Amino acid sequence: MGSIEANNLSYALPGGRVLFKDVNFKVGDGHHVALVGINGIGKSTLFRLIAGDMESKSGHVRVDGRLGAMTQFADRDPKMTVRRFLLSYSPLVIQNAAAELATAECAVEKEATPESNLRYANALSSWGEVGGYNAEVLWEQCTTAAFGRSLEEVGHRPVSTLSGGEQKRLALEVLFRSDADVLLLDEPDNFLDIPGKRWLEDKMNASLRTILYVSHDRALLANTSSRVVTLEAGGAWVHPESYFTYETARRARLGRIEEEQKLFRHEKDRLNTILKEYKRKSAYNDKFATKANSMEKRIERFERDNAPRERAKEQRIKMDLGGGRTGKIVFKADNFAIPGLIEGLTTEVHYGERIGVVGPNGAGKSHLLRLLGGEEIAHSGEWKLGARVDPGLFSQTNDRSDLESIPLVDIIRSEGLDLTRAMSGLKRYELHPEAQNRFESLSGGQQARFQLLMTELRSPTMLLLDEPTDNLDIDSAEALERGLAAYQGAVIAVTHDRWFM
CATH class of the missing domain: 3.40.50.300 (P-loop containing nucleotide triphosphate hydrolases)
Structure with a gap:
């Protein structure tokens, strides 16, 4: 059949920032292996390296068998x-x-x-x-x-x-x-x-x-x-x-890394204490100067040979989606239809409700949300939004040509924020390292987080979310869940995420 083997694989972004280094793993014949990690960590880049669409900084990939991607x-x-x-x-x-x-x-x-x-x-x-x-x-x-x-x-x-x-x-x-x-x-x-x-x-x-x-x-x-x-x-x-x-294995691994780092710091502190004492005594006894030099070399070897594994940085994503008071009825439809997709929809959505829209692919779910968000969609029947309802639409496709070629921080500032507040918003969404990067250079998950931030800044009183968790890593999806729990207003979400629902 086939296999994949990555050996000491490293990749650096334009500008020199290392995305990952010394990556080693093997996917054996017939195995089904999941590749996980936070948004922007380099999963899609690693896939392109394996497929041969990009070249690595160092290391190599071997694929045995015919590849489909x-x-x-x-x-x-x-x-x-x-x-x-x-x-x-x-x-x-x-x-x-x-x-x-x-x-x-x-x-x-x-x-x-x-x-x-x-x-x-x-x-x-x-x-x-x-x-x-x-x-x-x-x-x-x-x-x-x-x-x-x-x-x-x-x-x-x-x-x-x-x-x-x-x-x-x-x-x-x-x-x-x-x-x-x-x-x-x-x-x-x-x-x-x-x-x-x-x-x-x-x-x-x-x-x-x-x-x-x-x-x-x-x-x-x-x-x-x-x-x-x-x-x-x-x-x-x-x-x-x-x-x-x-998840159990990862928590145990992180615990072991923390213990390794603790023991490393303890031993390094002990050696540095001895070094300081040698240097103090060398002021009046030359033999301690020699011992101090030897101890400095010993510390260098210790740091080189015993450095603990790096612990993954925790994401602290906070979505403050806000909202606002509207009339009791935020959306009403009477015998509403989108030709060929939706027929005879009669319903009401009230303030504060969380509505999940489900159905097979191609059934018109995205068309409905786009219509409520202000896009011209051919339809029949009656529908209207309630008093003080200002909808905010999150799109499933990340297809935002209007955001391309502009640094993220400048897009945020175009919403009326000064530099400090713009950077604060990016930081809450763990996007501040990408502040000078362009929207199209982000990973799918980072693009989704940025669009959620843009939605937040516009303070909509009704959220229209089209597959909001599709590209989000687990930390981001959980942050969205917390943000929606505190949101003041109605939420209409198209989703097939079984955990999110």
């Missing part, structure tokens, strides 16, 4: 069709044959000459020889499983019109049906509805492939992992069991 973010390229999306998961030889076939078809359509017809015939022959027709059979199976529609029906549909969950399901269908021996899955459960998450768990558990995956879904981690690799404190360590026992 899925990235974290949904595709929002308006030119990307379902067919091209599926093609992007095919071997390069098929992608090249497809490009030649498309070029030859265009040439024939433009002018049917003996030369263009011959080129087209040769392209069709090559398409069959490299397995193109077999690939189309596979794609047909994928679209049927994901949407219940044939490739012919949906092949030319823009991928950007699919929900995030539909895109994820399509990518997972093609990967699990492929001939890949090793799968890299970067947050494969993001955007999936609850049946989709259960389907993914079943697929993973039934698979004989070697799988390394990133997820923040605690239920999925516990149900699918055979061991856990953790990126933290600039390095990595391996828990040899499933995530079900991970």
